[in-house]
Amino acid sequence: MFEEEKKCIAEAPNEPSFCPQCGSEFILQKDKQMCNKCGYEQISFLSPSIEIEESLRQQKENDAAKMIIDKTKISNISLPQHAKNIRKMIIDMLCCAKSGHSGSSLSATDIVTTLIFDEMNWLNEKDFSKRDRFILSKGHACPVLYSSLAEAGFIPREEIKTLRKLNSRLQGHPIRSCLPEFINSTAGALGQGLSVGLGMARYFKQFKKDNRVYVVLGDGELQEGQVWEAIMCGGNCGLDNVVAIIDKNGAQNDGLVKDIMPLNPLDKKLKSFGWNVISVDGHDFRQIKNAFKIARETVGKPTVIIADTEKGRLGPGKVFMNGAHVIKSILEEDYNDAINYLDGED
Amino acid sequence: MEDKIEPIRDAFGRALVKVGEKYPQVAVFCCDIFTATKTDEFKKKYPNRFFECGIAESNAISQAAGYALEGGRPFVASFSHFLTAMYLPITQSVVQNGAPVVFVGSHPGLAIGEDGPTQMGMRDIAVMKVFPNVEIIEPVDTNETEQVVEYLAKTRNIAYLRIGRAPVPQLTSKDYKFRIGKGNLLKDGKDAVIVASGYPVSTSLQAANELKSEKGIDIAVINMSSIKPYDKKLVLKMTEKTGNVFVVQDHYIHGGIADFIARDLLENGTKTRLKVWGVTDMAQCGSRKELYEHYMLDSNGIKLKLLEFLK
Numbered sequence A: 001m002f003e004e005e006k007k008c009i010a011e012a013p014n015e016p017s018f019c020p021q022c023g024s025e026f027i028l029q030k031d032k033q034m035c036n037k038c039g040y041e042q043i044s045f046l047s048p049s050i051e052i053e054e055s056l057r058q059q060k061e062n063d064a065a066k067m068i069i070d071k072t073k074i075s076n077i078s079l080p081q082h083a084k085n086i087r088k089m090i091i092d093m094l095c096c097a098k099s100g101h102s103g104s105s106l107s108a109t110d111i112v113t114t115l116i117f118d119e120m121n122w123l124n125e126k127d128f129s130k131r132d133r134f135i136l137s138k139g140h141a142c143p144v145l146y147s148s149l150a151e152a153g154f155i156p157r158e159e160i161k162t163l164r165k166l167n168s169r170l171q172g173h174p175i176r177s178c179l180p181e182f183i184n185s186t187a188g189a190l191g192q193g194l195s196v197g198l199g200m201a202r203y204f205k206q207f208k209k210d211n212r213v214y215v216v217l218g219d220g221e222l223q224e225g226q227v228w229e230a231i232m233c234g235g236n237c238g239l240d241n242v243v244a245i246i247d248k249n250g251a252q253n254d255g256l257v258k259d260i261m262p263l264n265p266l267d268k269k270l271k272s273f274g275w276n277v278i279s280v281d282g283h284d285f286r287q288i289k290n291a292f293k294i295a296r297e298t299v300g301k302p303t304v305i306i307a308d309t310e311k312g313r314l315g316p317g318k319v320f321m322n323g324a325h326v327i328k329s330i331l332e333e334d335y336n337d338a339i340n341y342l343d344g345e346d
Numbered sequence B: 001m002e003d004k005i006e007p008i009r010d011a012f013g014r015a016l017v018k019v020g021e022k023y024p025q026v027a028v029f030c031c032d033i034f035t036a037t038k039t040d041e042f043k044k045k046y047p048n049r050f051f052e053c054g055i056a057e058s059n060a061i062s063q064a065a066g067y068a069l070e071g072g073r074p075f076v077a078s079f080s081h082f083l084t085a086m087y088l089p090i091t092q093s094v095v096q097n098g099a100p101v102v103f104v105g106s107h108p109g110l111a112i113g114e115d116g117p118t119q120m121g122m123r124d125i126a127v128m129k130v131f132p133n134v135e136i137i138e139p140v141d142t143n144e145t146e147q148v149v150e151y152l153a154k155t156r157n158i159a160y161l162r163i164g165r166a167p168v169p170q171l172t173s174k175d176y177k178f179r180i181g182k183g184n185l186l187k188d189g190k191d192a193v194i195v196a197s198g199y200p201v202s203t204s205l206q207a208a209n210e211l212k213s214e215k216g217i218d219i220a221v222i223n224m225s226s227i228k229p230y231d232k233k234l235v236l237k238m239t240e241k242t243g244n245v246f247v248v249q250d251h252y253i254h255g256g257i258a259d260f261i262a263r264d265l266l267e268n269g270t271k272t273r274l275k276v277w278g279v280t281d282m283a284q285c286g287s288r289k290e291l292y293e294h295y296m297l298d299s300n301g302i303k304l305k306l307l308e309f310l311k
Helices: A003-011 A048-066 A071-075 A079-097 A102-107 A109-119 A139-152 A157-162 A193-206 A225-237 A266-272 A285-297 A332-344 B008-022 B040-045 B057-069 B087-096 B109-115 B124-128 B142-154 B199-215 B232-242 B257-268 B288-294 B299-310
Strands: A016-018 A025-027 A133-136 A213-218 A242-248 A276-281 A303-308 A313-315 B002-007 B026-030 B050-052 B073-079 B102-106 B134-137 B158-163 B167-170 B184-187 B192-196 B219-223 B226-228 B244-252 B273-279
Touching (some): A079 A109, A079 A139, A079 A285, A102 A109, A102 A139, A109 A242, A193 A213, A193 A242, A266 A276, A276 A285, A285 A303, A313 A332, B050 B057, B142 B167, B192 B232, B192 B257, B192 B299, B219 B232, B288 B299
Parallel strands (some): A213 A242, B073 B102, B244 B273
Antiparallel strands (some): B002 B167
16 A cells, blocks of 8 residues: 555544444444444445455465465466466366356466466565556456466465355456455456556556556457547556557357457557557467567557457367357366367377 | 535535645546536646546546555546446446545536536435445535545545535534534424435525524424435434424435435334425426425425425
C-alpha cells in the first residue's frame, strides 16, 4: 500500500460509531464492526484494501513454509512444457467440474504461460505491491489462470479439482477476494478489465511505481462498448505501462466472430486509437516474448498485442472437442485422446 | 441555525480541495461535467490527480475501481442519473471487487428543473441500496457536506454520495458532528415524525413549524443523511413516541429510504401508521419551484399530505 496512505489511515482517529440497530456507541475495530451490546455485525463495511493487506500478510506467513516455490525446478522447464502441463490441468479440472469454457482457456494458454513464467515478475517478486498486475478480462477462461497458478506452485495442484465447487477459491469466473494476489480483478461480465487495468496503471504512473499491467481480452469481448471507451482513453493518455493482449480465437458463444460482428481490420482500428499494435501468432512463444519485449521498450503509448489463436488448441493441428466454447461434460474418449496427445508430444 | 443559503455542490467542491491536500490518495475521475459537479477547483489545484474520462461513465467507474484497488481513494463524479445507470461496472468492477470507490451523484431529484426527467436522479437510491457493502449518504446542508467529504476521504468503504443542486439553508448547528448510521433530530414532536434526506428536509421542517403555529400539531423532523446504514434506533424510538411515520423522498416513491423503514417497522412488530411521499410518475420539466409545487414536495404540499395522513 502507498506509504502516505498507510500513514493517513494510521493517523485517522478511531471514530466513535453508533450501532444502527440499538444505537449504542462502539469503536470501529480493524477486523470487524460489531456492537458489543446487541451483537449487530455490519457486513464488510470496512476497508477492503486493509482486509486484503491483512489476509495477504497472514497468507504469506502461513504459506511460506509449505508453499515455497522451487524456482530451480520451474526454471528448468521450458515454456512449451509448462504450457503442455497447464493444458493437461485445464482438461482435468473441466472434467472434474463437468462444465466450463475449454475453448477459450486452451486458446489463451500460451499467452498466459508466457506472462506468468517469463514476462511478469510474479515468480521473482515476493512483495505484492511491487508485482506486475494481471487481469483476465475474459474471465470465463479462468481455468487457464488457475492451472498456471498450480503449475507455478502458487496454489496446491489438488485444488484445481475444486473448480466451480461450493466454497472453492476457484470460482467459475475469477473473484478477486478469493485469491487477491493472483486474481487482480474480478471478471466474468465482459468488457471491464481494460478499464480497471488503466485505473491501476494511472495509479502506478502517478506514484512513480514500476509495476506493469497486463490485460487479456477475447476478440468477441471487443463487441462490448466499454472496451472501446477504454481503448480511446488508453491511447489518449499514453499509458505505456499497460499491455492489452487480444486472444483472437475467432469464435464466440453463438458462432464465429466474422459472422456475428466482423472485426477486421482490427490492427488498423487499434492503431488509429493511438495504440502500439503488434500482431503475433498466439501459439508461437518466440513471437509472443518478442512482442512483450517491444512493449517494454515502447514509450508514451500503450501496447496491444493481437494474438491469432485457435479455439481449443492442444497442439499443431489438434483441437479439443472441436474447439467448443462451452462444454457440459467430457466424454472419456475425448479426455483420453487429449491427454494421450499431450503426453505423447513429449 | 444560519440564514446562509448555498447549493451543497459548492461546499462539496470546496471540501474536496481541502481533503485533497490532506490525503494524497484522493483523486477525481470526471465524466465531462466538472463545472456541474464542482470538481473544477480540484482540477486546478491537483491536475495530476484529476482524471478526465470524457463522456464514458462505465470506463470512468472501472478505472476508478482499478485505482482504488491499488490504494487510491477515487471520487467518480457525474450526474446521479447517468452514474448509477452504469450498473454492470458498478456491480463487478467496484462492488464485487471490493474497490473502495466513492460515487458522487449530483443533481438528484427534481432540482435540475428545466432540463427534465432524462437528467434527474430519480432512481439512484433504489439501485445503489441493494449492495450489502455500499454506504449511501445525502448531506442536508453545506456544513454537513464538508464533514461528509472529510469522512469519505479518510475511510475506505464503498460509498454513494448524493449531492443536491438546490440552494439550502443551514440546518445543522455548528457543533453538529456527522456520524455514519446516525440520524439528526432537527425538531422534536409528539404527533408524528417526518423522516427525510436532502432537500425535502428543509421543506419538511418548514411544514412542521407552520403546522405547529397554525394548528398546534406537533411534528418531529429527522434529517436522515446517512441513508444506508440509516438510524434505525432513532426511527423506532420516534415511531413509538408518535405512532405516525411520514417519509418524504426527492426520488421515485418506490425504492427510497422508506423501503428500509417500512421493512424494519414490520419486522420489529411496531404498531404504527406509515405514509410515504415522493415522485409518483416519471417526472417532467419545469422550474424548480413549479416542480416541487406540482409534486407536492414543497412545504405546502408536504403540509397538505401530512394533514391528509393525520386525519
